[in-house]
Amino acid sequence: ANAIGDFFSDIWSFLDDDVPNFFERMLAYVVEKITLMKIAAQLEALKLAWSVAKTIMENFQLASKVLSAANGLPQDVKAALVDMRFFDGFNIIIQALLARYVMRFI
Known part of the structure; x- marks a missing residue:
């Protein structure tokens, strides 16, 4: 009689502990994998957007247009802006804006 009681307990x-624990662990595993796949997809989309933005910048020759506009400035102003790395910062800002614009389509 005791063995039958142990069997039912x-x-x-x-049914009371192991089955719900299994479903909880399975759900946690699925959510973890979906989250990791979403992060990986976002990283790949960012790489794609950057390559597209880089191609657009090369096609429009933005860096050369900035340099040609800088050549029109007086020499002392140009030297001050180069020392402050203004043109490098401007290039980075333009690249970021272009990459953000491309990311809207992806």
Whole structure:
């Protein structure tokens, strides 16, 4: 009689503890994998957007247009802006804006 009671309490323990614990672990695993896949997809989309933005910048020759506009400035102003790395910063800002623009399409 004691063995039968242990049998039923083991079955009850399995149904009451182990089955919900299994579904909880399975759901956590699925959510973790979906999150990792979403992050990986976002990284790949960012790489794609950067390559597209880089191609657009090369086609429009933005860096050369900025340099040609800088050549029109007086020499002392140009030297001050080069020392402050203004043109490098301007290039980075233009690249970021262009990459953000491309990311809207992806």
